[in-house]
Amino acid sequence: AQKITQTQPGMFVQEKEAVTLDCTYDTSDQSYGLFWYKQPSSGEMIFLIYQGSYDEQNATEGRYSLNFQKARKSANLVISASQLGDSAMYFCAMRLTQGGSEKLVFGKGTKLTVNP
């Protein structure tokens, strides 16, 4: 079955420290993509970072980086220098193609709390 597993329901981090949010995935496809989204308490889903299965380099976007370990089927999100505004739900998602269309399969999410 194609699925995403986020094993950390909640995480706490001190402001200015780095934090890693775990994501493992299961797919038999050779071509796939992995996304991380942030959802603040206001509800909107904000795209953070993407990693393609054929990308050789780990993706980075500002303070966000993706620790992609293909053999282990993991795509962990690393947030450096945490800020209070990083407190939110974080979702890992895998893109699956289905015929001519696509869909995203989401994990259950991790609630990150940044403490001052």
Place this chain on the structure above:
Amino acid sequence: DVKVTQSSRYLVKRTGEKVFLECVQDMDHENMFWYRQDPGLGLRLIYFSYDVKMKEKGDIPEGYSVSREKKERFSLILESASTNQTSMYLCASRLSGVPYNQPQHFGDGTRLSIL
């Protein structure tokens, strides 16, 4: 910037009512999606559409239908609302045929309560 607009942020309806959730995007995207979000379950795909008048069932389509009469608008319909459909509903859109690193763009969500 892509704008995906959901018609209501909060909605309260009664059991048995027919409920319409509307979603409009302004970027001429072919692909549109409806998700349901419940605590501890993440987002689950209800239906998606890859063109006008086209629709595909997602993972949890039971009790829902959709309508896509115009490219920019994708409606989710609860034919006869039940209390177990109380949830957060999120609409998303994405351009077709673009590089795979282009994400789906989400609306702000509708918190629906069925009493």
